[in-house]
Amino acid sequence: MTAVSPRLRAGSPLMLGASLAALTIAGPAFAQDAAMPAPQAQAQAANPDPAATTDNSQVSNEIVVTAQFRAQNIQDTPLAITAVNAATMEAKSQTNLAQVADSAPNVTLKPQGASFGPSIAVSIRGIGQGDFNPAYEPGVGIYIDDVYYPQLTGAVFDLLDLDRVEILRGPQGTLSGRNSEGGSIKMFTKKPTGSGDGFVEGTYGSRQRIGMRAGVDFKLTDNLFARVSGVYKHQNGYVDQLDFGCVYPAGGPATFTANDGTTKQTNPTGGIPAIKANGACRVDKLGEVGYQAIRGALRYNPSNAVDINLTAEYIHDKHSAAGEVLAATAVIDNPNTNIGTNPPQYAGGSPGVPYDNRFICGKFCNFSSYSSPAIVYHGILAPNQPLLATQNNNTSVYDGYNLAANAHFALSDMFSIDNILAYQNWKSKFGVDDDLSPIPLSGGFNSLTHWNWSEEIRLNAELASNIHAVLGGYWFEQETDYFSYQDLRYINAAPGLGLFPLQFIQPDRTPAQAKAAFGNVNWEIVPGLTFDGGLRYTDEKKQYHYFRYNPDGVTINPYVDPVGAVAGAGAPGALTGLVARYHGNRWDYRAALNYRFSPEAMVYVSTATGFKGGGTNPRPFYASQAIAFAPEVLTNYEVGLKTDLFDRRLRFNVDAFYGKLKNAQVGVSVCPDGSTPCAALINGGNAREWGVEADFLARPIDGFSIDGSLSYLNFKYTKLAPGTTISLDEPFAGSPKWKWTLGAQFETDLGSFGSLTPRVDATYQDKIYSGFTYNTVPQFIDAYTLLNARLTWQNEDKDLSVSLEGTNLTNKYYYVTLFDLRAAGAGLDKAQPGRPREWAVTVKKTF
Template sequence: MTSAAFAQDAAPVAQAQRPESSDQGDASAQSPSADIVVTARFRSETVQQTPISITALSGDALTQRGVQGVEGIARSAPNVTLEKNTAGYGKSVIAYIRGVGQSDFLPAFEPGVGIYIDDVYQGTLFGSLFDFADVAQVEVLRGPQGTLFGKNNEGGAIRVSTRKARGDNSGYIEAGLGSYNRMTMKGAFDFSIVPDKMFLRIAGGFNKVDGYMDTIDFACANPTLAGAIPRQVPQNAEGNCKTGTLGGQQTYVLRGNLRILPTDDLEININGDLLEDTGEPAAEKLIDVNTEGTSPLALYQNGSPLGPNPTGYGIPFDKRFITADKYSSYVNFTDTRNNLAFPRVSNVRSWGVSGKVDWSINPDLKLTSISAYRAYKGEYVENWAGAPIHINTNYFKPTHWQFSQELRLSGKVSDIAEWTVGGYYYDAKTELNDYIYIPLVNFAFYGVDPVKDRDKSAFAHVVLHPIEKLAIEGGLRYSDVTKTYTFNRYVPNSGNPPATLPGFENNPSVRSGTKRVDYRLSAQYTISRDVMAFAVFSTGFKGPGVNPRPSSAAELLPFGEEDLKSYEIGLKTELFDRRVRANIGAYRSDYKNLQLTVTRTLPSGVPGSITANAGSARIQGLEGEFTIEPVDGLNINASVGYLDFKYLDLGDAANQVGGPCATCTTPFVPKWSIGAGAQYQFDLGGHGTLTPRIDYSYKSKTYNDVSNFEPGAIPGYGLWNGRISYVSQDKGWEVALQIYNAADKHYFVNKFQGYNALGTLLGQPGLPRTYLLSLKHNFQ
């Protein structure tokens, strides 16, 4: 379909009735000459027409590239980091765009990158690490967002759109088998309830895979080094010291879309989803141990002030607990000294329902309403020692609910202007329900820690066309956000009601908030039919919060919002009869009031370690995305991102132990990110098609903490993935073989830098080479 045809599609109902890209067809290459349609400005337009730095991937493109969940998107989008978080943060995601984001899952912080499913904002990083189910398209918007939709997003937004019902009795069922006893099953069916008026699409799936890291009984494998550590494996186990695995997962998902067309001018979409994601703790292992100086583990050595047997097992805590094998760990989740057992779990159960109403009041005026409710319950454990001797073990059972309401009214004035005004309301409550256990100092507490968030916002956006080929945009957003954190610190086994830690007797609350205006200005000029240039200036912020881990009541303090000003220029081109598509851009961001850990003299007159606003930074970079079709059937895609982060001022964060340095870069963000892929569709002459594909992704060295601790860094690495698929002539059957990490590269997804604070350095190795063989049947 041509760009002109999409430009004529003005009414939301007309857009809904237009056939969508279907997963019922083959997963053949998407030609670069085919228009990629996005709705980032809430009207249908191609990526090439949109003056926003945006990566758009259809559901078929995601399948072709082997992208199964949120974290896979970063392989195809420049300057984007989306990774699994450490085991201690449960099923949460590390999310950064252009060097701005968030990794700490605690609701004391706001996400720096917004993740949306069917235009519904996901309120916390925990629960945002999910597999895709029946996805129609993913859009990655880079740079501040908020003058057009949803919540304010400082770094950018990830928009996931699922498939709408069409009522055509189409569907599919797919089953797969793979490495580590992986079994998958998914499917969808689309049918009409009332012809031409009401349609329903039901989709669901199941995914089960064993863990890829073995847990080993230390006393069984090393009887001469174990001291008094008890065996977990019986003596008659015939040399098998394995006690279980880490990284296993079992997921069930169910999703439905009820689409109602009462009139030609009104469309209602009701979406519901249910997720049951149960599994083992993340595949994490001990990498290094610090027993020197002020490290807490210095107390677990011979000659410690704690006595001749500080660990209680007659041996010190040292590097004996580091396994030689890349995919094994001596961790266990039972502290036999205190007979305290933690469940080996990492779970989340979530559900949500949303209603979207699109009403075309007249050809030039449209109203959209999105009402949504979401909730989850989680459960996970983390042994920060990664060893059979516990030094700090945390157990969380977080809960969360959120309600959001968005209203948008958009219209146009002849061919002169297009405008949107809207409002957004968000109300949420999160509870941590945590148990913190530090046997090293004989300390433990549990708490509920309810956190309430509220956001009341209004936005306006206008696009003016003063002369032919030139468009000027302006946008404003007013935000009124508050966060209230109530601290509970109860002492275990201390009676009913339980005793509290000193200073927390009355469950003190801390409130943070801000009211502010952000804006966006841009200009777009169509140089020719195939070349468009744009420039953007925009502002954004990451909301204020509350010092999340106070060690005393004196540290119960709020911190303010971060500020970002972004400048960007870009060029979007289609060349050589649309066989080459090249989009390039450059940007600079002025980043102020960073939320960093600092040591300050508190109101009580004593020094304390808190999160506060300190310092400023400059971020600048380049981006390029390219698609080439040199001959029919051969598609090549590539993306490249370069990012340079520099602190300009550290303020109170300067010279802090474990804090940033003047030459440090921001964590989790590589300087270079590169992705490339190629596929060719062979026509088998009336017997279907065969499509091999290969993908490569690379990211340069990244650090995992603000101090850029070198042993905790992840060296640059590249990964190869491959896929080959056969689709029958009638497109009714597809067989595919997907290979991940084809070169069997050993690398770490992340590391947790507790070397100084805890005495341990932990790392989560990525999956070794794996495969998935799948068979799919499409109902035509």
């Protein structure tokens, strides 16, 4: 492999084709009709088609999963796992991955705010990641058809033509590998069968919501099948972007609450000029939806012994920035007038407009401008320093395509091989206005280009009627090029020295590589008593190439890289030209013992490990801050009970877990060497967590079902590294202590008029520590409860349905994310409110 350049490997369709061709040629030589089909095909065959029955609750009760590389009923799998099929997702009006995660215990998956582009924050049992920067690893593995998606950008996947979703809680270090420390989320698409079936679906709803979905399955030859599906979604935003100068020509509202808590009159001097004409002050609607995707699948299945699936997918996601507001209960805290819209002058002259509470707009509006004027900076550290005018836009764009080849070959009744090859490529661009005001405080532009390819091969062996083993190897390579233009006009150098300008570009590169070998065994020791165990060795490498240029792209910026500006790129002590390298390896293990007392009850105990990969700080302000951080490791102990009671009319599962976290990766505002500002991730210490999770599904009578879940999470730091700014009593960021869901539906048979099914769902999320502290006070996202409902009519033939859905029926105002930079000196505290009450009508025709 060393003779092949990374760019040639990036063009991996050549390699994928060669590998697949070799397997295809070998396939017929060992094909046997009696051999087992691929685990995914087994699972899909076992999960009924929702169109084949009128009782969707019965469909949900019989889900077969492949979490352990073999098809198993979910109740026979010794894992804390939530699995939902297509019928359940449709009944709950779930159209993207975040909505499915809302229903799972101790799982948090939220779309990020505008500063993080089209990315997500995800955690399972509190373990995960919210920062999209490619230097960081996600902590929760996300997969589609067993193909790993390594980045948080673009990960709010639409549920296009899915067969099922499996959410595995707890470390999956042996089953899923690196970065599945908290758990893994696995989506499985519908495989072509040549059935000739298809569907067309249309949706219309609030704020001009328009949705279209369609899919068709067809036969090309007796053993070659194809499936094509697509989705189009558009909806206007729900947060108004307003022109401040148009709304307040005098410079602000008549009165506002100042930073000292007093009420002040607006000072008409130093007003902000209007961009829009008076009376037409709306610039745009933020929080827009604009998603399109198309997927094609080709399946060659001449016998049970040969099953080859090729898939290609293209995604185009273009919309206005996430809807955000300045937090209404916050105090904007940046009294320095040098950041104002008038030319700031630190030493004498006319000050600019201060950044204060006059820019708090309301529950669903902001005054973001995405522009900064050209000025001459008069700071002590930067006398007569010109700053360029910048003009960005509020649009977020993601374009990606994914190619995969999943091949299954049965060598004999005892052995089979699965080979999974994949190539992914995406680009994303988005502008940033962190301060949500016309003040040129903190803005910029981000552009990311990413590719990765991977290959995984598994040897499955039925060593005996009671022993199943899997041996495998995995190879992964990626590179993300991250171009960022930063215009930060709030950074204080030191007391008495005032602000200094940070206007620079950073075309950084992050290549990475990982390889692994693993094995898992399933051994039924005696009838009813089964052992599952696994071991995986992982070796990973990552580089970070730093560049800090002035906006001209040629000269080095002296404020973030003074050594480089004087001595040149690559000089000792220079940040520009520096290449930071990380290399790590480790072993992960899993052992689980389960005993089935009867067909109705099974209990299991397990221990497992997982880790989130290490790396180096991608946001150093000085070369000394380009510091490395080691992998974060979780060891988990778990006990669980799975039951099917009362003639399978009640399913109740419960588990309890205890986890030990080592080398926790935490962000700090003061680096270990004492330098500040600092935005580094370090290994901040150790922690422990424990919790309980329960879920149930009840069908007391035919057609009526009730389902729900409950989870509790308790987290505490037990040891902190020297220099860490957090405390042992600091709350854990990103996850609620309590979370519950409750839903019910009842299908009424109307005879020749079809059926009518009302459904109601409620979800509760406890308050969440945002990860930010202001004036020593931790900042929280408040708890909230949401209520959704859906009413579905289906005709007698079950091939036509009409649904009326409502979400957030009580019109609850709540925050999804909170981004507080007051402690960092920016003065801003902004939040992303959740979507208000919405309704929609959906018509679906199957054929």
